[in-house]
Amino acid sequence: MGRFKENDLPKSKITASSLNKALLIFKYAAHHKWKFYVGLVFLLLTSVTALAFPKFMGMLVDCVNKKDAGLANEIALGLGLVLLLQSVFSFFRLSLFVNFTENTLANVRLALYTNLVKLPMTFFSHKRVGELNSRISNDITQIQDTLTTTISEFLRQFILIIGSFIMLASINIKLTIMMVSVVPLVGVAAVIFGRFIRKYSKKVQDQVAESQVVVEETMQGISIVKAFANEWYEIARYRDRIKEVVEIGIKGGQFRGYFASFIIICLFGTIVAVVWYGVQLSIAGEITVGELFTFILYSSYVGASSGGIAELYAQMQKAIGATERVFELLDEVPEKIDSSEHIPTINKIKGDVTFNNVAFSYPSRKEIQVLKGINFTASFGQKIAIVGPSGMGKSTIASLLLRFYDINSGEILIDGKNIYDYDLENLRGNMSIVPQDVILFGGTIKENIAYGKPNATEEEINIAAKQANAYDFIQGFPEKFETIVGERGIKLSGGQRQRIAIARALLKNPSVLILDEATSSLDSESEKLVQEALEILMEGRTSIIIAHRLSTIRSADQILVLDNGKISEQGTHQELINLENGMYKNLSNLQFSNS
The missing domain is CATH 3.40.50.300 (P-loop containing nucleotide triphosphate hydrolases)
Structure with missing residues (x-):
């Protein structure tokens, strides 16, 4: 259920005000801030090496026409070096972001718990323990995921999209215009369709959860069920819930079928169209086969990154919402109690x-x-x-x-x-x-x-x-x-x-x-x-x-x-x-x- 609740976290609009509030999290990084900034440098290097990969691949394919085995060997070695560098940069990027996040969030968790424990009883009289627990677990987990992977992935995808468009335009402007007019539209449509299907899947999850409530209630109150001889009533209640699960599940399956058909026709159809036009240009001598190959790889970067960036943006919205809720608790005024880890010295009173x-x-x-x-x-x-x-x-x-x-x-x-x-x-x-x-x-x-x-x-x-x-x-x-x-x-x-x-x-x-x-x-x-x-x-x-x-x-x-x-x-x-x-x-x- 923890994961289920996490998926239900409300989003917050990304505005200058909400971003400023979210950036307050860096205040808790203390002396670990440098790890985030160095991680960003490695992120940039990872993106650059990723962009170099299609270029080298295209040059390698062109060696077929040139019939130059020596050049092919050199390019292959260059590709190997690119992959090695990318793996090294990725390791440091991930390690630094995780190190920064774990240390920062440990400070946030401690500050949040310290403030919660010191809050007056008036606060606890109108807050549920489950809600406060969710703030410390689900909200912090959402921030953790975002700081560890979402921000870096979002920036990486953004750099890949911009870099890929620049490389595409440098290869052939006509083919780039044709690709831009089709691929992003199909990508956005796929994201919208995918989101709709996820909502439907969540409906199935909700329905299954409701059916589990029936099981839980029955098992907890089994003595009452048996005392009233109401087994038939509970079975009927569970059967109704299961029927609803089946109906929604079948509908969801149909939508997934439509989605699969859409992907096959539109997405792969688009790839065929781009390749067909590229072949025409290649026959006309406007681009080489290697350049066409490079173009297709960069196009796949744009398509994949366009599809992923929308989901990453939604995750960032959730993280900003989570950060706002965490800071709401941190802004609550605590009682004047010393929180240092020592046993306080008590001056004895008489007791009148x-x-x-x-x-x-x-x-x-x-x-x-x-x-x-x-x-x-x-x-x-x-x-x-x-x-x-x-x-x-x-x-x-x-x-x-x-x-x-x-x-x-x-x-x-x-x-x-x-x-x-x-x-x-x-x-x-x-x-x-x-x-x-x-x-x-x-x-x-x-x-x-x-x-x-x-x-x-x-x-x-x-x-x-x-x-x-x-x-x-x-x-x-x-x-x-x-x-x-x-x-x-x-x-x-x-x-x-x-x-x-x-x-x-x-x-x-x-x-x-x-x-x-x-x-x-x-x-x-x-x-x-x-x-x-x-x-x-x-x-x-x-x-x-x-x-x-x-x-x-x-x-x-x-x-x-x-x-x-x-x-x-x-x-x-x-x-x-x-x-x-x-x-x-x-x-x-x-x-x-x-x-």
């Missing part, structure tokens, strides 16, 4: 958190105010729980603390200092989050725990695992800490993933801890183990606990009840339970009556 009249709306839906005048204080070492119905802004409070988004009004203070006065790395370096849906990276358990402190010792990792109630289950794996967790931690259970996330947070030793519904999706046994680990994790630090299960927050120093973006109730578990008709009391009664 204050929200003063904070209001917030998400940038993607500014008309909906998620938080309205939020006020609360969490002193060092306190556990502050936030409860309330879904969609009321509980997780938003955590996002604002981590400065994923900017608040609309009010202020957030940490240790009495405005959150925006902190260095971003230092602020986040003092915080840790254990989310409901834990994301682990596809390495080992050890690497995932050490993500909280990349320079942690083996002993520190072991202690963190023990405190998180994770050590025993890790030791149960054959590879222990070197066990590969799989993509997003798929090889581990939900409770195991949570405990690794807790070990990761423990190792970081944050001043402010955010628990975002950390036990809501676990079974009773896992919840007990995770809750024990969380109690250890919360010791000696400020904890903001976002919870659905009220049983987990009874011991909180303060509970905030969020309703419609406002704090409707505030107090300890006992104080809120005593509120007549209070939301917390109703939520508590509902949960404990069902348990």
